Amino acid sequence: MAKIIVVTSGKGGVGKTTSSAALGTGIALKGHKTVIIDFDVGLRNLDLIMGCERRVVYDFVNVINKEATLNQALIKDKRTDGLYILPASQTRDKDALTLEGVDAVLKELAEEFDYIICDSPAGIERGAQMALYFADVAVVVTNPEVSSVRDSDRILGILQSKSRRAERGDAPIEEHLLITRYHPERVSAGEMLSVEDVEEILAIPLIGVIPESESVLKASNQGTPVILETESEAGLAYTDAVDRLMGEERPMRFLDVQRKGFFKRLLGG
């Protein structure tokens, strides 16, 4: 049985696509056949971050409309074995996705893949609901600020009430919290919520804290998922998050203010 994981948040720009690319790559690296689907119809971001934008011929909507087969639309990742991308259409409007259409595509993918990652668009409306409807697992991406936490709380309510599992009365969607763009200095200055604050408000298990890091932007400009950057703290934090998602225990890293700058400051650097 394939596991369907939705990466969702409510708010835009918090790091859903960055996280979908990193988690999908990390899961595939563990030897599971994985596909990442871009549900953000009209924006098409995932293929840029995965560095496969030049290889997009057909997209998710083409498959739903039976204008192309799945095999024609799936893009095989060049770096990571067993990883595929199903890109979003850049041109169609959001209503091109239908529940029946999405259901049919997911069913076909489930025959071949172990993990299906759904990269959700922002918002709590139709597009986001389509991305989460069939999920077994949700990774709720949250920035440590009040508005992002509030939107994540709303999305958790929708996961509980408007997903297929909720409608059928099945076991609820497994919920995980992924805090991204964490800035220890700004947290200790009181400008951002702390990990504990966010955990207390949302009350779901934490699978990772990704620090704010320039390497994220650099990696995405190069079309490389940041999890492959083993020198980068953000990349390592995503690796830990994947391990925890797979049920392994990992201590949290990169939560404290770095002290290495201290001597520099002392010496007037």
Next chain:
Amino acid sequence: MSDISFRLKGSVVTTVLLEIHEPILDRIRIDLTQKIEQVPHFFNQAPVIVDLAKCRTISLDEFEMIVKLIRDLGMSVIGWRAKNNLPEWAEASSIPQLPDSKSRDMKVSSVSDEVSKEVGTKRSDTEESSVIVKKIIEEKRVNQPAKVITRPVRSGQQVYAEGDLIVLSQVSAGAEVLADGNIHVYGALRGRALAGVRGDEQARIFCKSLEAELVSIAGNFMLSDSLQNNVWKESAQIMLVDDNLEVAPL
């Protein structure tokens, strides 16, 4: 098909009671606008009763300006009342004067078939309607099992129970829980909780950590700014004592 064109029924609606202390229009406007901004959805289209019992003097003009202000703010005035403090223009106002709320006290003692039979016999209008109100409340109170919610009530969600409501988890900011009876929250109460929404003044709210945006019992509400002085972020109960909400530690 029935051959009558209408049926009379009693009903109880939760209303906002606006107690006027001084008829200073500008201040009322500022304060009221502020309150509404905090919980717009609570006030939107809400039925309002203007209570003049504690207002020293007010002219018909001033009263009508207040009514207009309330309407401009998106609520509707359904009546006014003044206990024993009747203004001289009482008869002249086009807004209905309502009896004091104590007249629909919710005792469930002698409401029985006999009483409803009596309703048919000659009685004054007000007595008739108060009897019907009592009867409806009695029916509502009979064995209404509590509703139990085991997961968090999240922002944007609303849960309503006809009897008591028991939430075994938290109520998030931006969420709303309502009950005809009591509300128990065995987690943090960060959203809005409205107990006794059909007028039960005995209803209470209990919570493990009081961090609410709004609490209300039988239409008497309190916003987070006034809650923060007292038992904030601690176990608390909220009850109605002589028309005032009282917050006490648990």
